[in-house]
Amino acid sequence: MNTSTRIIGATLALAMVPTLGVSDPDEDSLTINGEIAIVTETAAPAHLENVDTIYSGWRFRSDETQAVQMDDFDNPGMIGVENALVDWASADGTEGKSCADCHGEAEELAGVRAVYPKWNEEQGRVTTLEMEVNNCRETRMGAEKWKYTGGDMTDMIALISSVSRGMPVNVAINGPAQSTWEQGKDLYYTRTGQLELSCANCHEDSYGLMIRADHLSQGQINGFPTYRLKNTKLNSVHARFKGCVRDTRAHTYKPGSPEFIALELYVASRGNGLSVEGPSVRN
Numbered sequence: 504m505n506t507s508t509r510i511i512g513a514t515l516a517l518a519m520v521p522t523l524g525v526s527d528p529d530e531d532s533l534t535i536n537g538e539i540a541i542v543t544e545t546a547a548p549a550h551l552e553n554v555d556t557i558y559s560g561w562r563f564r565s566d567e568t569q570a571v572q573m574d575d576f577d578n579p580g581m582i583g584v585e586n587a588l589v590d591w592a593s594a595d596g597t598e599g600k601s602c603a604d605c606h607g608e609a610e611e612l613a614g615v616r617a618v619y620p621k622w623n624e625e626q627g628r629v630t631t632l633e634m635e636v637n638n639c640r641e642t643r644m645g646a647e648k649w650k651y652t653g654g655d656m657t658d659m660i661a662l663i664s665s666v667s668r669g670m671p672v673n674v675a676i677n678g679p680a681q682s683t684w685e686q687g688k689d690l691y692y693t694r695t696g697q698l699e700l701s702c703a704n705c706h707e708d709s710y711g712l713m714i715r716a717d718h719l720s721q722g723q724i725n726g727f728p729t730y731r732l733k734n735t736k737l738n739s740v741h742a743r744f745k746g747c748v749r750d751t752r753a754h755t756y757k758p759g760s761p762e763f764i765a766l767e768l769y770v771a772s773r774g775n776g777l778s779v780e781g782p783s784v785r786n
């Protein structure tokens with residue numbers, strides 16, 4: 504779709520939401536700590552029918568917000584990573600084991616963030632990183648599960664993401680994961696709520712629009728968890744999905760639900776080729 508048809512369609516779909524104008528993603532490039540080069544723009548993966556180029560949400564943020572993510576000393580999301588390093592090394596549960604006892608240094612999990620959600624052969628379903636962490640806690644440590652979008656969990660996901668920064672997102676969408684991916688795709692294109700808007704209406708048809716003074720991105724999840732200046736904490740993928748569905752005034756699925764797991768796989772696959780960026784900074 505070219506820019507003008509995209510914007511006309513978008514304006515119709517968003518007729519009920521106040522919009523202020525259009526501006527494309529900016530031209531800035533992202534290198535973290537002067538050494539980790541991040542791909543924030545690349546050719547869309549082949550399965551995307553209506554988009555030629557994919558962009559990280561970072562490209563839609565103001566220069567001030569962008570700057571906060573360029574150095575780990577400035578990035579408040581890195582405090583979550585520090586907290587998680589303490590949990591990583593602390594024994595918990597009836598087995599008296601820590602993550603480190605089995606996995607070694609957190610860097611051993613480099614590359615893992617990039618391929619999740621992923622088909623888990625043993626469980627016979629697609630799992631998210633959160634599910635893998637809780638599976639280790641429950642079945643391997645004899646510890647209590649963490650709340651799906653809780654602080655301990657989101658900090659741990661930030662740690663696991665941080666060691667993959669700069670690696671390309673590369674989730675598998677075929678093979679045994681295909682039916683889950685298709686379910687996620689259906690959800691992405693389904694209009695919900697009083698506003699009758701789908702994810703695609705905003706993040707595919709209308710990215711670049713200013714909506715309530717916010718510059719609408721493609722809704723990519725390569726930067727998760729995201730530290731949001733708005734709520735001053737790290738936000739997980741499913742918490743963000745919940746907020747966006749609620750903004751359409753729809754009833755929403757629960758974090759960790761099969762629907763949100765499928766949606767996460769699909770949305771992740773729309774970002775195949777962008778770099779893992781989490782923990783990122785957004786407004």
Ligand code: HEC
Binds near residue numbers: 615636640659
């Ligand atoms: C008793 C050993 C043990 C402990 C303790 C443990 N794990 Fe695991 N973990 C495993 C095994 C075994 C697997 C599955 C095989 C693999 O992928 O390494 C696994 C898998 C994972 C995966 C998926 C890795 C992948 O490549 O797909 C993540 C993420 C993970 N663990 C995180 C954690 C975290 C975080 C903790 C601490 C809260 C933890 N684990 C504690 C043994 C353990």
Ligand code: HEC
Binds near residue numbers: 702704
């Ligand atoms: C009414 C328009 C609208 C709809 C519908 C909508 N969103 Fe959003 N979404 C936003 C706005 C506004 C933001 C904040 C600005 C931005 O990052 O795009 C946002 C942000 C996001 C982000 C954060 C991106 C980042 O880089 O941090 C994700 C992920 C996301 N949305 C996913 C979804 C999904 C999945 C759906 C469908 C369930 C959805 N959104 C539906 C408006 C919408």
